[in-house]
Amino acid sequence: MQQPVDLIGPLVVLLAVACAVLLVLTRLRLPPVIGYLCSGVLLGPHVLALIPRSDAVSTLAEIGVLLLMFTLGLEFDTRYFLRIKRVALGGGTLQILLTILVAVGVGMLLGWPVRTSAFFGCIMALSSTAVVLKTLMQQGLLDTLPGRLAVGILIFQDLSVVPMMILLPISGSDTAQVLGQVGSALLRAALLLVITFVLSRWLMPRFLNLVASGRSQELFLLVTLFVCLAMAWLSHLLGVSYALGAFLAGLVLGGSEYAHQMTSDVVPFRDVFSGVFFVAMGMLLDPGYVKTAWPAILVVLWIIVAGKTAITAAAVSWFGYPPPISLQVGISLAQVGEFSFLIALMGVRSGLISQSDYQVAIAASIMSMMLAPLLTRLSPWLASLAARVGGGLIPAWDRLAESYAVGGRAAEPRLEGHLVILGYGTVGRTLGDVLTGNQVPFSALEIDPTLVREGRRRGHPVVYGDANSEELLRRAGVDRARILVVTIPDLVMARSVVKRARRMNRSLFILVRGRRGAEDADLYRDGADEVIHETFEVGVEVVARILRRLNVAKQAVERQVGRLRSGRYEVFRREDFAPLALGDVRRSLDTLRVEFLEIPAGSPLVGKSLKDAGIREATGALVLAVIRDGATVHSPEAWFVLREKDTILVSGASEQVAQIEALVQ
Secondary structure, eight states: OOOOOOOHHHHHHHHHHHHHHHHHHHHHOOOHHHHHHHHHHHHHHTOOSSOOOOOHHHHHHHHHOOOOOOOHTTTHHHHHHHHIIIIIIIIHHHHHHHHHHHHHHHHHHHHHOHHHHHHHHHHOOOOOOOOOHHHHHTTTTSSSHHHEEEEHHHHHHHHHHHHHHHHHOOOSHHHHHHHHHHHHHHHHHHHHHHHHHHIIIIIIIHHHHHHHTTTOHHHHHOOOOOOOHHHHHHHTTTTSSSSHHHHHHHHHHHHHHHHHHHHHHHHHHHHHHHHHHHHHHTTOOOHHHHHSSSHHHHHHIIIIIIIHHHHHHHHHTTTTTOHHHHHHHHTTTOOOOOHHHHHHHHHHTTTTTTTTHHHHHHHHHHHHHHHHHHHHHHHHHHHHHHOOOOOOHHHHHHHHHHSSSTTOGGGGGOSSSOEEEOOOOOOHHHHHHHHHHOOOOOEEEESHHHHHHHHHHHTOOOEEOOOOHHHHHHHHTTGGSSEEOOOOOOOOHHHHHHHHHHHTTTTTTEEEESSSSSGGHHHHHHTTTTTEEHHHHHHHHHHHHHHHHHTTHHHHHHHHHHHHHHHOOOOOOOOGGOOOOOHHHHHHHHEEEEEEEEEEEEEEEEEOHHHHHHHHHHOEEEEEEEEEEEEEEOOOOOBBOOTTTTEEEEEHHHHHHHHHHHOOO
């Protein structure tokens, strides 16, 4: 009898080491993917050898890949993708094609087969969604223009994994054989897409409604996992990869109203099993080989970082974005992604790359992911440096500005004592709407062409340009303006702009959008007169509402809010907002009764004023309002005359309201 595989012991060791490594990386604010890869290196057969390579670990890693692809399909936001389709489709396609072409060119110089070179190009073309998104969020760069562009290209890269997994395993000795295999693969993929369409359009909605009607969380989770694994299995039976079937299963379920609940249910499983996948990838790395092959690894690392930065920046620049913005996007995406490890593993299994080449690629990829947070953190500074050095590029930006201006530069009147807005995102557009509605003269600079066109459609004087350019600031009239509003979420860029504007106009009032309270001192030092950041304003509003809920006097709340805004995080003054002792009052309010009473025909109250009716004197209750012919009279005066069919809103204790009911009848 065959002995069962001991999986519990290796899993205990894996989880213990992963927890320790992740604890350290969390303190360093590095993504978990790096921790999993490092754990795999430590636990693998080349270092501590605590976890041997086994079919069980490989199966768990395969499930991790399936769940990664499944949640990618579940979370795919079609509407957001359509909003950024220009740079996502165009820029993403250009970036991937350029990367593959460069890899093929380098491979030809090294004497590699074209297919092997293209395979390495596919590995390098993909960036890490997990690393980039986490770093952008930590640095507050996700809402910036470079952050939005990077996210758009990342989405397209993730989607490009699907055709790569279909086409890369194809091999053949001649063109006819390769074309035959390509046609066969595309037909199988098309059949799978037809099945997916039928499921998503007719069968799955009814099935999910039936499952949801059972109101069983366990059943819902089981059905979600069943659909994921069943579609993956069906894809495998059709000769396509498991991962493609899992992605299509996510698309099928992602269009339903249950997608958010499914994502919430599956994410814990995805995180655990995908962690096992990255650990398994780390186990394949041989540190001994890295020690001997470090020159080749450093060369590949340099190609990944410098090459992807240049290629991505060129792809983004092709769509009209200035070099500093393009460079910032390129630096953010200058690493190898999660799905690159999956592509690399496919290459080893199909014999496309040797084990030594795989070791070099994996080592360089892991290093690139470790460098990614630091590079993304420095990208605004590098972009600002490029803007200062690249002064000769300003004429090109000016020509772009003309193409986005209605009627050219001559159409813009010379303004004096006006307001200038730098950055025309949500904050800038809202301010522009208010200024336009009140006929306040202003000008605006924005570097995102999409936002420039939207502002122009609203009739706002928005010009395309880099706010860090002194020439464009002068053209916007900063030297003649009364007020400058800087809504740019990039702190490095905002500080540079504030310094330039202060040098240009000493009497200018500068209001800046900040991100964190700790940054306010730097902005004030650079020349800002006032700094506002969203998180602080939300905190102030929460404080005000809580104090009002605690029955604090209105004047005390206003004093506290004013003190917070003037001194920011100054300690609360306790005596100003001590809650009133209303416990007894609240208990007495439990007996309060509020009723709507209609005055019928023949009632003794018909034709009498409230004073003559004597409701207050006779019962002690209050008449809060009178509803007549659909209109409401709030707090009616004593001489208000009641009529038949009037409805009165009365308030009082239960016995008082009962007395009014008797009086009305």
